[in-house]
Amino acid sequence: MLVLDSSKKLSFNRCISYGDLVITYERHDNMKAVKVCEGAVLQNRFGVFKHSDWVGKPFGTKVFSNKGGFIYLLAPTPELWTLVLSHRTQILYIADISFVIMFLEAVPGCVVLESGTGSGSLTTSLARAVAPTGHVYTFDFHEQRADSAREDFEKTGLSSLVTVGVRDIQGEGFPNELSGMADSVFLDLPQPWLAIPSAGKMLKKDGILCSFSPCIEQVQRACETLRSNFTDIRTFEVLLRTYEVREGKMDSCQGDAGVSVGSLPCKRRRRSSEGSNVLESQSSSIAMARPCGEAKGHTGYLTFARLKCLS
Template sequence: MAMMVPLDSANKISFNRPISDGDTVIVYERHDSMRAVKVTPGSDLQNRFGLFKHSDWIGKPFGSKVFSNKRGFVFLLAPTPELWTLVLSHRTQILYLPDISFLISYLEIVPGCVVLESGTGSGSLSTSLARAVAPSGHVFTFDFHEQRASSARADFERNGLSSLITVSVRDIQGEGFPEEHEGRVDAVFLDLPQPWLAVPSASKCLKPDAVLCSFSPCIEQVQRTCETLRQSFSDIRTFEVLVRSYEIREQHFAKRVPEEDGSPVGPPPQKRKQSALTATKSEKTESNISVMAKPCNTARGHTGYLTFGRLTVL
């Protein structure tokens, strides 16, 4: 079985082991081109860089650079939750790293915590939650759609997370969370069309002073959720997490310099449109290299609003 979160003898998350038959690795071509591959002896991976044999990967450490028959190369990365979020199959809209990291921190999730999540969706957040609560905590995640729940369960089993995540089919908006969780939960996360319907049930499950988070794409959903939260929660806050990415690259500039005999350096400034290759014979050129930074054109904008509330102790 592939291991997304392998545990060593001390029950700590670790990838300090060789790649084995059946492991899932992230084949990294570049930051915007990667895929999850199950290592299977006798199988091959073919891409624009050539043909890669799975058998050549076995025994190498995660992070290895491997070469194809054409001397192209890729990197074999450990399938961390961050990378899994970038390569998983999208059965629903997913949460990405900025929202995930923010909410795990604000929910105060640490190893040993018990977390309720609804709905499961594609399992992006569930995977990160599992690592946050490992090795002794647990994530109970619910989805009303049986096929989505089944697919997520298969992914968790494939990635070695079954001991940390339990997937159930349940309509949390209509039925609420199971009574067995009442008073035993450290954090609740809701990703539902009508999260306010699940707030009363969530409040019964949370321990005193624990935190709930609701993710909603529309501000109207946030407003109605906050109205319901005020009945049992305090310190209610809403955040929109926006991240701006930058592209860093080298830029080469041609600089004209005079000849040793003092000849002019070239035409007047208004005519300096010719390249170094078409410079006059009285000119020499040398290349200057500068590091350029500019915002990426593909930066992701609004994903949704994160609303938090802390259960009031009366």
């Protein structure tokens, strides 16, 4: 768990207090971000939950309503925040995010530049990766989106790690004062090739750039621009297939070598009280796994490149 400071909301190893942001968990596909307020309540199908009952309890606690229903109070980790944040734009999900952080080599102390901010899904994970001594500078040309993202980072306790700027990176490039400071740069732009020259100036020697694009034509044009000042150019498509694991019933029969599982029920005879034969089914409870019916497919292509070291 990430701990920045005892006064910061991002410190998840302490107990919940008023003003904290909590993720209320009903089930894996039903979660909600709630700010803990004095006198407030949360109402759902399980009953009424008083915020005052949450105060003083550690994150991860199971709390009960007036009807006996329950929810879990979870810490707003980047993974959970990605699932509950307001979608102001199309966001990156966990599979892409984890891949980006690994290949950008984002570690504590790094400086990362990002454009555009969007809903702040990736920004949140980047901030945790570079904490406690690194920093993320993120830019969006849309002022209202930037303001909303800034408010979200304040809620999740990331404001000391993230600086949000309003700037058209495609048209103006990154600010000159950041030149040579960045360990890595992430671009999520419709025309990333326009920002690549400026991104190269921001990177330290051997720095890494990543460009996210939904269309292969964007990838091709970006790669053409990258060839002049970058090396080790690679493009990936991350596809995630999720499985649901549930308890199910499977009929089984006793064979000579033990228990075998089949697709048809196994019947056995027993003698009824009247003396007639009755067929019975034998079944057992097992864990069954199958692909989710609403698995997320293609989101986009990730292109990585490393700045050439010029002698």
